[in-house]
Amino acid sequence: MADLDRIDLAIIRELQKNGRITVTDLASRVGLSKTPCQTRMRRLEEQNYITGYIAMVNQTKLGLAHVAFAQVTLNDTSSKALAAFNDAVRKISAVEQCHMMAANFDYLLKIRTKNMAEYRQVLGEQVSSLPHVLQTSTFVVMESVKDRGL
Secondary structure, rough: OOOOOOOHHHHHHHHHHOOOOOOHHHHHOOOHHHHHHHHHHHHHHHHHOOOOOOOOOOOOOOOOOEHHHHHHHHOOOOHHHHHHHHHHHOOOOOOOEEEEEEOOOOEEEEEEEOOHHHHHHHHHHHHHHOEEEEEEEEEEOOOOOOOOOO
């Protein structure tokens, strides 16, 4: 991050707010002309400060309003076991996020489904059958207060 100045950080913040902003509008907001702004954007992308652009969607309108977090404890935490779990969990489409934790459990999964019945199916048939899963604990989201990194 030492390579980033206040303008680079401003570009990143503006793109996080609106990834579809035109370069002209972005340049205006960060105090540059179009060409230097575009050059900085390319550099930020090439150096992997900006890794992509996505559409934020209303998951509830798509029928995926149920969110739960599952703590997962493994029965083996060797490098080989962790790699097997990591590879397998990436294949479950309902798992929105998966984080290895420094805690009294090994992973925290954010799982999004249409309802509790579908969540039970995902947990029972997919998550619990992942390699080396010993146990899981579920925490159901009642309300999302903040759901983006802004």
